[in-house]
Amino acid sequence: MNVDGKPYRSIWVNSDGWSVDIIDQTRLPHEFSVLNLQNLAQACAAIRDMAVRGAPLIGSTAAYGYYLALNTDGSDKNLATAYDELLQTRPTAVNLRWALDRIRGKVAALPAAQRAENAFAEAAAIAELDVETNRQIGLHGLKLIEQIAAQKADDEAVNILTHCNAGWLATVDWGTATAPIYMAHEAGIPLHVWVDETRPRNQGASLTAWELQHHAVPHTLIVDNAGGHLMQTGAVDLCLVGSDRTTRSGDVCNKIGTYLKALAAADNGIPFYVCLPSSTIDWTISDGLQQVPIEQRNGIEVSQVSGRLKNGEITSVSIVTEGTPVANPAFDVTPAKLVSGLITEAGIIDATESEIGRAFARDSSN
Numbered sequence: 436m437n438v439d440g441k442p443y444r445s446i447w448v449n450s451d452g453w454s455v456d457i458i459d460q461t462r463l464p465h466e467f468s469v470l471n472l473q474n475l476a477q478a479c480a481a482i483r484d485m486a487v488r489g490a491p492l493i494g495s496t497a498a499y500g501y502y503l504a505l506n507t508d509g510s511d512k513n514l515a516t517a518y519d520e521l522l523q524t525r526p527t528a529v530n531l532r533w534a535l536d537r538i539r540g541k542v543a544a545l546p547a548a549q550r551a552e553n554a555f556a557e558a559a560a561i562a563e564l565d566v567e568t569n570r571q572i573g574l575h576g577l578k579l580i581e582q583i584a585a586q587k588a589d590d591e592a593v594n595i596l597t598h599c600n601a602g603w604l605a606t607v608d609w610g611t612a613t614a615p616i617y618m619a620h621e622a623g624i625p626l627h628v629w630v631d632e633t634r635p636r637n638q639g640a641s642l643t644a645w646e647l648q649h650h651a652v653p654h655t656l657i658v659d660n661a662g663g664h665l666m667q668t669g670a671v672d673l674c675l676v677g678s679d680r681t682t683r684s685g686d687v688c689n690k691i692g693t694y695l696k697a698l699a700a701a702d703n704g705i706p707f708y709v710c711l712p713s714s715t716i717d718w719t720i721s722d723g724l725q726q727v728p729i730e731q732r733n734g735i736e737v738s739q740v741s742g743r744l745k746n747g748e749i750t751s752v753s754i755v756t757e758g759t760p761v762a763n764p765a766f767d768v769t770p771a772k773l774v775s776g777l778i779t780e781a782g783i784i785d786a787t788e789s790e791i792g793r794a795f796a797r798d799s800s801n
């Protein structure tokens with residue numbers, strides 16, 4: 436997608452032909468800066484410290500990180516240790532393991548000297564697949580927006596609420612929840628996006644609003660607590676969110692606060708759709724509440740907020756007195772019964788075990 440008129444992806448191969456560039460998302464929206472990754476440690480740090488985040492981008496960065504590790508040392512030992520190190524960087528997004536398994540599956544049987552080259556090709560294939568998958572999600576979701584637009588007056592906007600950043604910055608391109616939005620906008624459908632700020636790290640405020648602004652998509656930033664009121668007063672036609680891990684029976688784990696939006700949507704009869712690639716489905720589990728481990732992050736994310744001062748300096752300030760106890764669960768689980776449908780690369784499907792299994796031709800019993 437575009438940044439100041441120039442098309443970007445969130446991760447790409449540097450002009451040197453071998454190292455990998457990412458956008459440092461911890462600096463947005465105040466600074467657009469690019470980080471260069473040359474080894475495993477840098478790739479792990481980029482994921483752990485959330486310079487990259489969002490389930491599909493975590494997967495793609497892990498894939499390139501695995502390649503960088505093998506580029507340094509293609510031995511069996513490094514094949515195993517790099518896998519483990521990358522897997523431990525973030526616990527929730529299942530795309531991480533999916534991408535690592537794909538790379539290891541391609542290169543494990545090869546001689547050590549050929550592993551890096553093949554891992555590089557597979558990482559590039561994973562990135563391309565992500566772009567195409569999100570494009571498909573966009574095309575399927577576009578039909579939903581078209582249906583809602585058809586029930587409105589010509590110039591009346593379709594109001595969409597989104598949570599966190601499931602935008603192009605969370606993927607390689609297009610985004611998941613934003614792909615239908617960008618496509619509808621490009622098709623000339625009047626729309627407006629309510630952007631949840633998404634405390635504590637404010638991915639909505641710092642990333643989604645930034646993305647939409649750069650694409651001239653009409654949007655308004657709201658505090659997380661405003662969504663229920665907006666739904667009650669008829670200001671929301673559709674909720675579109677992403678997912679970090681969806682169980683084979685359709686329970687959706689996503690950024691903390693997603694569940695509350697789903698509850699409010701259900702209470703107000705507003706369609707609540709989750710946009711995800713099939714790489715986000717965890718086929719090994721069916722009960723999201725019991726089986727998805729919830730990442731507990733540092734309390735400093737809650738007790739402090741960061742922002743830019745008038746003099747341009749980016750800084751953090753404390754919003755509590757020292758010693759205030761803080762909890763910081765980073766994700767929650769929305770039960771399948773609250774999900775109107777899953778917008779996937781295979782189409783819009785019910786959030787049920789049978790539909791998910793059928794759409795991806797999987798035996799959902801294993």
Ligand code: MRU
Pocket residue numbers: 488489490491528598599600601602605606610611612638676677678679689690765
């Ligand atoms: O902690 P984050 O920023 O990695 O969480 C991101 C989300 O929760 C996104 O909604 C999810 O990964 C879907 S991204 C297409």
